[in-house]
Amino acid sequence: MKTRITELFGIQYPIIQGGMHYVGFAELAAAVSNAGGLGIITGLTQRTPELLANEIRRCREMTDKPFGVNLTFLPSRTPPDYPGYVRTIIDSGVKVVETAGNNPQKWLPALREAGIKIIHKCTSVRHALKAESIGCDAASVDGFECGGHPGEDDIPNFILLPRADDELKIPFVASGGMADGRSLVAALSLGADGMNMGTRFIATQEAPVHDNVKRAIVAASELDTRLIMRPLRNTERVLKNAAVDRLLEKERDLGASLTFEDIIGEVGGVYPRIMQEGEMDAGAWSCGMVAGLIHDIPTVKQLIDRIMAQANAIIHERLAKLSAR
Ligand SMILES: Cc1cc2nc3c(=O)[nH]c(=O)nc-3n(C[C@H](O)[C@H](O)[C@H](O)COP(=O)(O)O)c2cc1C
Numbered sequence: 017m018k019t020r021i022t023e024l025f026g027i028q029y030p031i032i033q034g035g036m037h038y039v040g041f042a043e044l045a046a047a048v049s050n051a052g053g054l055g056i057i058t059g060l061t062q063r064t065p066e067l068l069a070n071e072i073r074r075c076r077e078m079t080d081k082p083f084g085v086n087l088t089f090l091p092s093r094t095p096p097d098y099p100g101y102v103r104t105i106i107d108s109g110v111k112v113v114e115t116a117g118n119n120p121q122k123w124l125p126a127l128r129e130a131g132i133k134i135i136h137k138c139t140s141v142r143h144a145l146k147a148e149s150i151g152c153d154a155a156s157v158d159g160f161e162c163g164g165h166p167g168e169d170d171i172p173n174f175i176l177l178p179r180a181d182d183e184l185k186i187p188f189v190a191s192g193g194m195a196d197g198r199s200l201v202a203a204l205s206l207g208a209d210g211m212n213m214g215t216r217f218i219a220t221q222e223a224p225v226h227d228n229v230k231r232a233i234v235a236a237s238e239l240d241t242r243l244i245m246r247p248l249r250n251t252e253r254v255l256k257n258a259a260v261d262r263l264l265e266k267e268r269d270l271g272a273s274l275t276f277e278d279i280i281g282e283v284g285g286v287y288p289r290i291m292q293e294g295e296m297d298a299g300a301w302s303c304g305m306v307a308g309l310i311h312d313i314p315t316v317k318q319l320i321d322r323i324m325a326q327a328n329a330i331i332h333e334r335l336a337k338l339s340a341r
Pocket residue numbers: 033034035036037039058086088115116117137158161162163164165191192193194212213214215216301302303304305306
């Protein structure tokens with residue numbers, strides 16, 4: 017399948033694996049790229065630029081296909097060594113960067129000069145337009161359904177994607193709620209040039225996370241996610257568990273006086289315990305509503321082949337028949 021996104025990134029299928037904290041290691045990124053999509057290593061999961069350089073090296077040993085690195089710019093009192101990470105990405109010869117969170121403008125000249133293509137993840141049309149205006153090559157448009165940070169506008173993809181299509185000149189992928197061939201064809205119909213998946217890729221054989229995490233996603237329905245940190249304007253969609261119940265109770269009790277310190281026990285540094293140790297109630301972890309569409313744990317290649325087969329069947333059989341005279 018050829019779209020502006022496959023052309024831009026030199027990939028076979030218009031399917032991207034979004035950066036995911038403590039999930040996006042070399043094993044998953046390489047599996048996605050080997051299966052014809054674009055795998056992405058999560059930069060900040062590597063605690064130092066040197067560790068990121070090592071992770072990029074490991075990924076390159078596992079695939080000769082293009083892969084990218086995610087750089088997330090979230091509010092932080094002690095910001096990570098962003099200049100060091102950017103230098104590492106450039107020196108390692110990576111050709112795609114997925115930026116997310118705050119405006120990446122400051123880092124674009126250096127990245128672009130190195131021939132790196134930038135796809136910025138946005139949760140609103142105005143942020144996507146901003147990304148276009150500062151020179152990003154593509155956008156990943158993340159609807160309200162998404163796992164992780166959906167922003168504060170709460171616009172689902174059935175509205176957000178055609179709005180992006182109306183306004184953007186750069187290509188964009190649909191992100192949030194994407195799971196199968198139906199999602200891909202719908203995304204293409206709504207104006208996207210491909211799709212980005214997070215939660216769906218966690219429930220695969222190659223995702224280097226504890227089996228408990230994969231099983232929790234398979235067991236969850238579309239009703240099982242919650243929005244946390246809304247009073248802090250740092251909303252995150254997570255899977256409901258004991259820690260999330262506790263956190264939401266604090267949000268209700270403290271109202272507008274809630275601070276980050278009040279909930280640090282539920283959100284601070286919990287990812288290694290959940291993703292690696294499988295302690296499913298250790299804290300809040302990102303998960304999309306799409307969990308309701310995830311019923312198995314295939315290999316990445318089985319998943320991507322199945323998505324493409326289903327998408328092609330919908331386009332060439334179901335839809336073709338509808339328009340046949
Ligand atoms: C466990 C998890 C961790 C995530 N971590 C990050 C991250 O560190 N940076 C980022 O830009 N997006 C992150 N995301 C968001 C994904 O890249 C992607 O945009 C999102 O999962 C798409 O929605 P979906 O889960 O419905 O497919 C995370 C998502 C999940 C599920």
